[in-house]
Amino acid sequence: MRKKKIIVAITGASGSVYAKLLLDSLLKLSDQVEKVGVVMSDNAKEVWRFELGNEDYDLYPFTFYPKMDFNAPFASGSAKYDTMIIIPCSMGTLGRIAHGISNDLISRAADVILKERRKLIAVVRDTPFSLIHINNMKTVTEAGGIICPASPSFYSLPKTIEEVAQTVVSRVIDLAGLEQDSYRWNEE
Numbered sequence: 001m002r003k004k005k006i007i008v009a010i011t012g013a014s015g016s017v018y019a020k021l022l023l024d025s026l027l028k029l030s031d032q033v034e035k036v037g038v039v040m041s042d043n044a045k046e047v048w049r050f051e052l053g054n055e056d057y058d059l060y061p062f063t064f065y066p067k068m069d070f071n072a073p074f075a076s077g078s079a080k081y082d083t084m085i086i087i088p089c090s091m092g093t094l095g096r097i098a099h100g101i102s103n104d105l106i107s108r109a110a111d112v113i114l115k116e117r118r119k120l121i122a123v124v125r126d127t128p129f130s131l132i133h134i135n136n137m138k139t140v141t142e143a144g145g146i147i148c149p150a151s152p153s154f155y156s157l158p159k160t161i162e163e164v165a166q167t168v169v170s171r172v173i174d175l176a177g178l179e180q181d182s183y184r185w186n187e188e
């Protein structure tokens, strides 16, 4: 299998633990991943500090791009990144993507992924949703994106917050086409 080039965008929705667990998983899946480019919004960093109590995003050995860096490779379709995962995805970022407002690297990279007909996975997080949010999810879905809500499952009987959050992250990894060992319903 060809190794994948993946963009991870982290935005300022609640659920930094999802981003942390995804980055941890991508480290472990390095045999399937050629490159991981990461971009964080300002609020993503603030929420991570608040919810996880650290700035450990700085410790990952991936390439981090400033949120206004339109010179990042994946700001252009020619860089041929396979997949973009936005985790967690705020309603603000969702709205900018749905309306083609490419005014930062996250919304531009998503615009590129959609126009190149590649895979966009948006782990949206808010509750409840307004009709504006729902319409934006519909628009992104119609444009080829995958809305993968940050809604954990409980049938694997998770015991910790990380195990609960991992139920979402494992689905994201499956959607990205990466092979992993994870809980499978009713499998031996």
Ligand SMILES: Cc1cc2nc3c(=O)[nH]c(=O)nc-3n(C[C@H](O)[C@H](O)[C@H](O)COP(=O)(O)O)c2cc1C
Pocket (backbone or CB within 6 Å): 010, 011, 012, 013, 014, 041, 042, 043, 044, 046, 047, 050, 089, 090, 091, 092, 093, 125, 126, 127
């Ligand atoms: C602690 C905290 C939690 C937040 N949780 C959410 C959330 O779950 N969903 C959401 O859409 N916005 C949430 N926000 C608001 C976003 O951070 C804000 O709308 C921001 O402008 C989004 O911009 P970004 O997508 O560029 O990060 C939260 C903000 C803070 C400070």
